[in-house]
Amino acid sequence: MAKRAKPLKAPDKLVFLLSFVPYLLERRVVDVAEAAQHFGMTEAEIRDAVRLIATSGLPGSTGTYQPNDLFDIDWDSFEDDDVIVIVHHVAIDDAPRLSAREAAALMAGLQYLSASPESAGSASLASLKAKLAAGASSAPSRLAVAETEADASLAVIREAVAEGRQVEFDYLNARGERGRRRADPLRIISQDADWYLQAYCHTREDVRNFRVDRMSDLVLTDEPIGDHSHRVVPDTLFQSSDSDLAVVVDVAPSTLPLLADYLADSRAREVDGRLRVTLRLSHVHGLKRLVAGLPGLVTVVAPAEARAAVAEWAAAGLAGYAGREASDDDPRGTGATDGST
Amino acid sequence: MIARVSGASRKGEPRIPVEDRLFSLVLALLATETGLLKAEILSSVRGYAERYDESGQNANLERQFERDKDDIRELGIPLETVESPDRPGDNQALRYRIPKGQYDLPEEVRFTPDELALLGLAAEVWREASLSSDSQRALTKLRSLGIEPREPVIGYAPRLRVRDAAFEPLRQALDRRQTVRFRYFKPGEPAPRERIVDPLAVVLHEGRWHLHGFDRNAGGPRTFLLSRIIGKVEPVPGLTFDAPPPGIQDRILAELDELRLRNAADLAVTAGSDAEVRLGKRAVLRDEDAGVIRLHYTDAAVFADELAAYGPEVRVISPASLRDAVRERLAAVVAAHRDGGAA
DSSP: OOOOOSOOOHHHHHHHHHHHHHHHHHHSSEEHHHHHHHHTOOHHHHHHHHHHHHTOBOOTTTTSOOGGGBOEEOHHHHHHHOEEOEEEOOSOOSOBOBOHHHHHHHHHHHHHGGGSTTSOOHHHHHHHHHHHHHTBSSOOOSEEEOOOOOOHHHHHHHHHHHHTEEEEEEEEOTTSOEEEEEEEEEEEEEETTEEEEEEEETTTTEEEEEEGGGEEEEEEEEEEOOOOTTSOOOSSSOOOOTTOEEEEEEEOGGGGGGGGGGBSSSOOEEETTEEEEEEEESOHHHHHHHHHTSTTTEEEEEOHHHHHHHHHHHHHHHHTTTTSOSSOOOTHHHHOOOOOO | OOOSSOTGGGTTSOOOOHHHHHHHHHHHHHHOSSOEEHHHHHHHSTTTGGGOOTTSOOHHHHHHHHHHHHHHHHTTOOOEEEOOSSSTTOGGGOEEEOOHHHHBOOTTOOOOHHHHHHHHHHHHTOOSHHHHHHHHHHHHHHHTTOOOOOOOSSEEEOOOOOOOTTHHHHHHHHHHTEEEEEEEOOTTSSSOEEEEEEEEEEEEETTEEEEEEEETTTTEEEEEEGGGEEEEEEEEEEEEOOOOOTTHHHHHHHHHHHHHHHOEEEEEEOTTSHHHHHHHTTOSEEETTTTEEEEEOSOHHHHHHHHHHTGGGEEEEEOHHHHHHHHHHHHHHHHHHSSOOOO
16 A cells, blocks of 8 residues: 655654554464555564564563563464464454544545545545544644635546546647647646646657647547556656756755756755756756746856746747837847847 | 663663653553553553663653653643552652553444545645644554455545745644744845744635734734745743634635625736636636636736736736736836846
8 A cells, every 4th residue: 555765763663663563463363464454564573673673662560571571472373384373352443533634634635635536525525524533632733725626627537447448638738838648647746736647649659748738629539558567657747858958957945846857966056145056957948938937046057048038938928918018118128029138 | 660670671672762751651651540650651561661671760761751842742642640549749750551442443443444535635735744743644544443444436646835924833833832043034024023923823815825813913914915925933941822722724714705806907918818818717707809807816916927927918907006916016027027138
């Protein structure tokens, strides 16, 4: 069920032990392998935990941890068959409550998922949130995420996968090119307010990321979805490639986190109170939008073509307002067409 | 009480791992009805007893116990302190216990495989330190119920990032009901100003994290954008406040929604452009022939940044304040990029 990368800290290990005992009691007889799978741990970690639990217990009235005050397991099953059976337990038998922070983190995560097709509507979401609140040992932290309606396209995509049929849609890519695409949906990825479909694109004959809000006229076809189990589906939305553009920018220090996806490396040099960093972007079309959306916070230093592209983009936007105001127009608004020195 | 062995003679033994000591402490405190005295805990519970000194030099061990108590409470385990009715105020007479009724997950809190699948995704939403570890711990606790989550129809990788440095300290302060101070840069003001605030709720609305709190200088409730907090958020020593009413976070979200509905912008968008497709999805009114859409927005400065990114693809028709804000931003970008680079 779970995947985990980092080693657990002592409080996390404690939570695991306190959760593992009621699981073993509930299941009565469990394979080490099955328990490892259920908790997303290695089999060695599970065996270590079983040995720790089997020698733990209460100090008892004499403070000497007598056998009757300790947990006990069926050691033969454990040593010979890798099977866990608790034969004597003390002090705990039920799942522990959630902390206020734990409940709040899951509740806010659920609110965010209201935009996904897995979320079965606001009523079931509300009852699930109420259950989490009831399962917390004190009132959950006052943390909330505004719920949004799922994009209708996501529901169609989910249906396509459930029925094993290809989808077809109009797509406007980041370079402004529009075209009809036919694709086998593989995975739904989101980042903040943006939802993406990762799919095998029959038109491009490769795996592609599609922004759901750039898709229109989405329909289910009668064509079956192919087998893509051999394909590597990238885990991230932004993959660097050799054809990427390297762009040097100066950025206000507080804005740097907003550029994290594009940073070429961790190097940053201070220049006049700003940080000079190198970004990697697939195309200047993305760069000009990124920089214009962080006005005054990011300045392109090099190359000159990238600087010029940003200047042109903003100038063209500014030109839209020229002559429409009673007040004087900024002459820069129409003049800057290139960045040549 | 008889200690097994004195601390000194056990020095050569391997140290008891931290989780072993914490686990033994939780078991001991759950098993007692009346509570255990600190001396009883330190002299008998595994992980402490091995280092307990009969002659009374246990200052390190006592500090260890204080930290362990905090760690256990952080996990949502209701570790109680009970005063002795005969000796109120006497620290040595305090008893410690974990009432089982408040420790166990209530009977009615059980989940279906579908719900667990959704909760698994909810935990995956967070990749940042504290939200991620909190939700992973919550999942571990729920796994103790022994229910396998249903496999979703299609794979998901949902992610909501928290990129405001102010988020972590504010979330801590929220839970501890601790007053904080920070510098806040309000648009239209010449410089950031210090605020002293009781943080009451933290909410994400229209993609931005907001803090709602009681502003002690202004003497009233205020809502702040986390992205406009400059520098550190620091606790104000000794200042705490009462718990706000339950559900205040939902009320704040509703208020922000009302604010959003009061602000409407008419935008001219270029046919076939990214702006038409993406802003068009959020339009509440649309004039296809004129290429004009109407959108609601919460904060003019935030919305102006977003619109500036679209360059020539969108032009603000009204309101004039938003139009000026976008124009100023575009002019600033042009000014910063008009001459050749100096790399």
